Amino acid sequence: MSVQESDQVTSDTEMSEAILKIKDVTRTYFMGDQEVNALRGVSLNINKGEYVAIMGPSGSGKSTLMNTIGCLDVPTSGSYHLEGVGVNEMSEDQLAEIRNEKIGFVFQTFNLVPRVSVFQNVELPLIYKGVPKRKRREIVEKAIASVGLEDRSDHKSNELSGGQRQRVAIARALVCEPSIILADEPTGNLDSKTGAEIMVLLNRLHEKGHTIILVTHEDEIAEHAHRIVRLRDGLIESDTRS
Amino acid sequence: MKLSLDIAESFKIALSAIVANKSRGALTALGIIIGIVAVITTMTAANGLKNTFRQTFSSVGADVIYVSKRPWVQMGPGFRFRNRKDISLAASDALQQRLLGRGVVNPSISSNKNVKYQSKVLEGIRISGTTEKQIIVSDMVPSTGRFLMPFDVEYKKSVAVIGSEIADGLYGNSDPIGKHIKIGRNKFLVIGVMEKQGTSFFGGPNFDRQIYIPITTYGKTLGHNGGRANVNIAIKAPSQESMADFEFEVIGEMRKIRGLKPAEDDDFSINKLDTLLDAYNNMMGAVVLVGLIITSISLFVGGVGVMNIMFVSVTERTKEIGIRKAIGAKRRSILLQFLFESSIICLFGGIIGLSIAALLTEIINEMLMPASLSPSIIITALVISVFVGVVSGFVPAYRGAKLDPIEALRYE
Incomplete structure (x- = not known):
């Protein structure tokens, strides 16, 4: 079903600029008997084309916030609108559709599907989107070229270096033209030289107009972003623009 | 995502997963092969017996009554008839x-x-x-x-x-x-x-x-x-x-x-073809039923084997399921992927089993009685194979489909 039909666009002018609007979000879950308040009332607006780093020590709730932004998880309370569409009440399959069309994930551990080629990995989101085979080829080839891996298209992901794998992941994140690219510690498993290369790639995507949200605990990486949101104990500690 | 596209893509994904794990697929299929050989050979043998019976007694016309001292099909103690x-x-x-x-x-x-x-x-x-x-x-x-x-x-x-x-x-x-x-x-x-x-x-x-x-x-x-x-x-x-x-x-x-x-x-006793056919149907019906039940057990065991391997397959690929879900796979896509995997394995087993059963049937035909693999038996065998695949794959596939994406992504 189309998500647009159930939208909850508000007339708020501030909100119409924000591609992502989080308001008073809490997230509570249980580990055994223990209640964990991972997010305790987070409000955050991110505009189109912004380059934001989310930082915080472990246990600060940044993973939970990232999962929420990535529509992998829904808030316990509060609201989350992505491009004006409320995500809170969505079913699991509707969330899958949103992730497919609006979010481009780049993970620390690359998370490519093993055994299949670079081309097939990049093609996968388009398959789930339902793009016909003829159209897919062109889009996938373009995405692979944009990360400089044209000559590796037929390689299996386990035949690639870490840096190359992360490029594949970025190409995969791009194919569905997402609203936001969500990069979770994208350089965490890379040496500093390759990490720098990946950051150059992300910076370039930002220059092209992509909205990028970077989750990291390294100040060096966060400096690439133009805005840094720091979390502590499930609350936003600071939100600074450079 | 359109269902037809979903089916086609899930099929391809399942096929490549099996190809990537050929020996495991073949061993899993073995259980189904044995089950199908057992069930199908029993069915062809039963048909063979029936054919032989018909052939043997085709000379006993349907419009002929036989009056004899004893009945052809004797029920109860024999002395009653002997003393006549x-x-x-x-x-x-x-x-x-x-x-x-x-x-x-x-x-x-x-x-x-x-x-x-x-x-x-x-x-x-x-x-x-x-x-x-x-x-x-x-x-x-x-x-x-x-x-x-x-x-x-x-x-x-x-x-x-x-x-x-x-x-x-x-x-x-x-x-x-x-x-x-x-x-x-x-x-x-x-x-x-x-x-x-x-x-x-x-x-x-x-x-x-x-x-x-x-x-x-x-x-x-x-x-x-x-x-x-x-x-x-x-x-x-x-x-x-x-x-x-x-x-x-x-x-x-x-x-x-x-x-x-x-x-x-x-x-005296009245005998006719009907008496023979009734007796045959009673006896053979029971024998064939018992045969099918026994051979079905081997097919069932094969199905349990498939289910077991599918649980392993789903657990092994928990991370992959997480990745697929993160980039937009719906529950249906994951479910179909694993259902296809088990069904393809079982269908493959069914086809191999059918080939072996065809060979056995040919041997029975040469050495024992006129037996043949009818189209209906072939279709039955293939339908049963796929059915076993779907049934034994469903629970593992469902478990995979409803995995939480965050949990699945975290799985190592």
Whole structure:
């Protein structure tokens, strides 16, 4: 079903600029008997084309916030609108559709599907989107070229270096033209030289107009972003623009 | 995502997963192969038995009633039938007269003897004393020479019409007609060879190993060996009458001939093709059912094996499921992917199993009985395979489909 039909666009002018609007979000879950308040009332607006780093020590709730932004998880309370569409009440399959069309994930551990080629990995989101085979080829080839891996298209992901794998992941994140690219510690498993290369790639995507949200605990990486949101104990500690 | 596209893509994903893990897929399929071979071979064997049965008794016409001392299919203790009075040749004549020419009545009597031509001997050949009407009540005719004629019976001629197997066994390639055959201690002239009837049902009569001689000659030469003559009477019903009415009439006339009082039970048995078919269906139905139940257990075990491997497969690929879900796979896509995987493995097993069963069926056909793999059996086998695949794959696939993406992504 189309998500647009159930939208909850508000007339708020501030909100119409924000591609992502989080308001008073809490997230509570249980580990055994223990209640964990991972997010305790987070409000955050991110505009189109912004380059934001989310930082915080472990246990600060940044993973939970990232999962929420990535529509992998829904808030316990509060609201989350992505491009004006409320995500809170969505079913699991509707969330899958949103992730497919609006979010481009780049993970620390690359998370490519093993055994299949670079081309097939990049093609996968388009398959789930339902793009016909003829159209897919062109889009996938373009995405692979944009990360400089044209000559590796037929390689299996386990035949690639870490840096190359992360490029594949970025190409995969791009194919569905997402609203936001969500990069979770994208350089965490890379040496500093390759990490720098990946950051150059992300910076370039930002220059092209992509909205990028970077989750990291390294100040060096966060400096690439133009805005840094720091979390502590499930609350936003600071939100600074450079 | 459109369902058709979803199906096509899930199928491809499943196929590549199997190809990536060939030996495991093959071992999993082995259980299904064995199950399908067992079930299908049982089915073809059952069909083979049925075919043999039909072939053997095709000569017993559906419109013929047999009056005998014993029933063909005996229920209860045998002494009840053993102690009955023998049916005499005179009874057969009396029945013929009482039916006023309606129907064809043919008496026959038989026993096993050794037969001999020159130095060749065949043991335990069924010798049947009968009349020229034999070929009316049964559908068998001679392929060469002639059958018994009224004057053979009337003048108690020492002539014999032999079955095809006897012709081959005693005379080889030479023409048996006009040659002699020694039945017991008596010499007979071969006047005809019956056409070949083919395979016979286990324990059923083999008409190719049978010799027909005039019933009158039988009484003179062979009949008194055992002292008593017990005749079987075959009556072909007139075509315009219903079998049930005619049978009722025959019973009535036989009771009069045997001098039974109204309260007494029949001291003879009415046999017909239906009795045989009923008995066959009862017996074989039960045997085949038991066979199918037993062989289905092996198929069930194969299915459990598939389910087991699918659980392993889903657990192994938890991370992959997480990745797929993160980039937009819906539950349906994951479910289909794993259902296809188990179904393809099972269908593959089914096709291999079917090929082996076809080979076994061919061997059975060559060595035992006319068995064949019918299209309906082939379709049944393939449907069963896929069904087993879907059923045994469903629970693992469902478990994979409803995994939480965050948990699945975190899985190492």
